[in-house]
Amino acid sequence: MLRTATHSGPVVTVTFDDGATTRFHAIWLRDNALDPETRAPGNGQRLITIGDIPADTTVGNTRVVGGDLEVTFQPEGKTVIFPAGWLADHAYDRDRPKDAGRTAPGLTTWDSALAPPGADWNAVHADPRAKRGWLAAVAEFGFARLTGGPVEPEALLRVADLFGYVRETNYGRYFEVRTEVNPTNLAYTGLGLQAHTDNPYRDPVPGLQILYCLENSAEGGDSIVVDGFRAAQRLRAENPEGFALLAGHPARFEYSGSDGVCLRSRRPMIELAPDGELVAVRFNNRSSAPFVDIPFDRMEAYYQAYRQFAAIIDDPAMGVAFKLEPGESFIVDNTRVLHARTGYSGAGSRWLQGCYADRDGLLSTLAALELAQPEAAE
Known part of the structure; x- marks a missing residue:
């Protein structure tokens, strides 16, 4: 009043x-x-x-x-x-934060101490409150698990249907993550994968990735997630000049592993809004192209910052690890959260399916649920 x-x-x-x-x-x-x-x-x-x-x-x-x-x-x-x-x-007559690298209101950054947020498959399909809580966890933390789902191919598409639409790419509506004899992508091998964001060579990158487990009896193959925003904040605290270099100069990314496909983008590893707010992290050593947009006299310092950022991301204290069981899945905000996996042996089997979706669909569905359930926020 x-x-x-x-x-x-x-x-x-x-x-x-x-x-x-x-x-x-x-x-x-x-x-x-x-x-x-x-x-x-x-x-x-x-x-x-x-x-x-x-x-x-x-x-x-x-x-x-x-x-x-x-x-x-x-x-x-x-x-x-x-x-x-x-x-x-909608008041705008206020002092505004100016520190570069801050996060938007409502986001919580985390490290290995975080208990993975999640929800039950049946609950999110039947109860709008459970669905709202699950989507809110993705919005706040950048990832969340979903357990108790059916063990059937293409079930991951039903996960995307909960909030939006599948974003089809050159990999199709969805892709298989299992060992192949002649893989077109390292994700299709049993090798361990460093924490990374997917498809940094696209513009825009897919905002969300869903990975759904159908088989996982192989030794190893644990999933790991890392909060890229927390990693960027650590870099800023430990090396402000290095943070400014990664945020102030474009990196380059490229993928041309399939016939008729040559994807390229030019974006910083740490992207900030004009007012300094963290917008996105892009980190994928496998898809990095030669960096040519950094001044000659800053290139060595840029690489030092790149190496330090990678070391922070690889720090076990940063990652949350879990092993997906058949019928379980997780969703990550691909503009923020990096995902990795440990290597796994040829014994047993590991079969996941993955797909992409856009953040605006999830955030729109969440906002609509919040309008419909205002009492849930009390």
């Missing part, structure tokens, strides 16, 4: 019941007006362009009505109500 509302030219100042005060510009309020002539009632999409708003927009009058803000804009003479809760949620 609002206590007071005043205006001076193009600026509105409001005070909430708790004493907090914040300011809004007239042009911002007019652009974000919630009336049905400005935004479609059904989907909330804006019905006007910025050019439809007078350049000399200012505030003619403000008052508090029922605890909410009423504003009359001039020269249009248009009056709009802004709910107090909406204003609080």
